[in-house]
Amino acid sequence: MRGRQIPALTTTCLRLLRETQRTDLDFARLEALIRKDVSLTFRLLRYANSALFGQAERIRSISMALTVIGEDAVRRWVALATLPMLATNKPSEVVTLSIVRARFCERLAELGMGVQHDEAFLMGMFSLLDALIDLPIDEALRELDLGPGITEALLGTATAPSELTTIYKLTRQYELGDWDETERLARDLGVLSSAVGAAYVESTLWAEQLIRGIEG
Secondary structure (H helix, E strand, C coil): CCCCCCCHHHHHHHHHHHHCCCCCCCHHHHHHHHCCCHHHHHHHHHHHCCCCCCCCCCCCCHHHHHHHHCHHHHHHHHHHHHHHHHCCCCCHHHHHHHHHHHHHHHHHHHHHCCCCHHHHHHHHHCCCHHHHHCCCHHHHHHHHCCCHHHHHHHHCCCCCCCHHHHHHHHHHHHHHCCHHHHHHHHHHHCCCHHHHHHHHHHHHHHHHHHHHHHCC
């Protein structure tokens, strides 16, 4: 890490994110990591006890919360819960843009009916990881091990075209306002350019609502 000491909280968040990249989640390992931080524990219990899961009895343990939520939801919750913690002392716009990108990439994947939308979501979520933890993007991604598809798309090192690469390029060009390139990339995905704009508006609103729900 070039002699740079990463704060303990950042290390915990990165370890937690790495754990969620496993094919089969180890809830015991996740619980041990979450238990290290009071804020993470509080957020998890609040989430598990929300109306989303409709539990008759209040959940009071990390292990029960993880079981109730289930693997797929745990992966997404970890990404969303740790992002603001990684962004301590960073402009709030960095977190907001990361979440907007996550949802936008996910929606593009759904509209294109190609790659798994969960991969696209993670790609957008961590596209600004270097700004969040003050490491070059290649080193930051190495800390997470998101897999070759996402990593190559974010680094621009893919040797062959892929839907993840196209989705990320489209996202960047849309943000830059390059409408000709946006339309071309949308065609490559099989998505109408009008649907791209609608997806970005929806993603922005989704991110604003989500941030209000996960803050604190």
